[in-house]
Amino acid sequence: MEPVSTDQVAALRRFNRYFTRRIGVLDHHYLGQDRPLGEARLLFEIHESASGASLRELRARLGLDAGYLSRMAKALEAQGLVRMSVHPGDNRLRRVELTPAGRAEVEEQNRRAGAFAAGLLQGLAPGQRAELTGALATAQRLLRLAGITVELVDGASPDARACLDAYAADIDARFPEGFDKSDLVRPEEVSGDAGAFFVAYERTAGTVARPMGCGALRRLEPGVGEIRHVWVHPDARRLGLARRLLGALEGEALRRGWTVVRLDTHAVLTEARAMYRACGYGEIPAYVDHVYAHHWFEKRLTTRG
Template identity: 35%
Template sequence: MLDDISRFRRFSRAVTSEVGALDTSFLGRGRPLGAARVLNAIGHGRTDVAAVRAYLGLDSGLMSRLLRGLEDEKLIKVTTDPDDARKRRATLTARGQKEFQAYEHLSDGRAQDLLVKYPHPETLLEAMDLVASALGREKWILEECDPRDPAARYCLEEYYGELNRRFDGGFDVSLSCDPDATDMIRPRGCFLVAMSDGLPLGCVGLKGTDKGYAEIKRLWVSPAARGMGLARRLMAEVEDIARDLNIDLLRLDTNSALPEAVRFYQTGGWTEIDRFNDDPYPDFFFEKAL
């Protein structure tokens, strides 16, 4: 049997081959993967050169060579930031935009071909999400947004779907207090979404009330990121926001069908209290003084 290191290296070889990392002409467009990735990042709106370099994890020397090559091909234009002369910005030319679109079409087709070949594409995608989340862990971003925004709605729908599968009798959000999360918007509260390179990985809401406390609601982490500390990051951030809003007491509730959530709160500085609402679903109640 293969040991752990051998399995990891087997995986690395398979991915290297699949993504064309060693090709001198990535997807047949005449340039290697590195240059194509820089073009892709710029095409997706990352115009700050330093931000592109950080996003791709490139050293400054290689980044400069790749930019020069793309400039020589007249695919990009590099200029000084008009608001900060220390920064450089890269934008696609008309020719670069066409090349970017060609890569997008070819990349989408390559992904589709792989998924069609695999007998259980959803299982494969779940494994890909897990690997991408783990490898990109240092680049997770917590963003504050309106709970009605697309990324927030994605997380909430995934959260409701999981509750529906795990609760006896299912789950209907319309029976909960504030089903539209309208109290999770400043200045009463807030809503946070964790993002990993465009994929929403988790969320949490801070619901303002007029009862002398605020509530933590809808803490959810994708299966692709569980066990990696994301829930604690979300909770720490939302608690900091609560302090900024001059909230000094938080409460939350959960259900015994979610034993991992119960343990999380029991070990996270929360104190179990008596029921404080008439929501039909929870049977555990906690509070925390800030």
């Protein structure tokens, strides 16, 4: 992977400084209300949980330090905007919910935020508004993808098997004939010298890594590997993660001296076939008799990918 250039780093930092100033993140009276952005965002997140939320849940959702979150919640409680109690399902957890005053403040916050966003867009022509909102969607997608890591794991690990179970359930619903889990790779096929298994993890600050995709690589014959079970969680599709996984599998094949990789796919997986072709795979005759295969692909690998 090419290193990040200093110009790219400078561009991202420059945008961060401009954007945070432009939307008022640095203002201790965010949107003209008597509180900073952190407290305003916490009120909003509590509001999004209709029946309240535990501090643990909020910490995971926002990626905040436990002590900082606790101090903010207590400050809001002192102002009469939230009430805290023991969680009814677990007395080890603290639950927080909005008071009527808190709900009124969030409603006003939403009104002001909407007016502020409309005011920003008002200065642009309709085509420019579409360009800006499209660019923001692209930025959000790419920033999320940047936060996902693809890691080599043992083929028998709980995360590997959980991803394969999810993969099997997914394609069982898509294949007209269903899917038999006995077709999944065995741990010994994708571990050690025999092959490799990758899991994609999504992390946010303060949360446990969540498996969001997987891919398997196994040895077919000397110098030739086979890619199996490239899968992405529905919540992470259309980010470009499948290509990231495919790249990791190809890189691992090269590291092992395997200069050819092959794979097969089902007729209904049209998006998978399109991705493989876009990534340099060419369709070939059947190289194996596989009950779920209708198309077979091969790619010759170089150090340039």
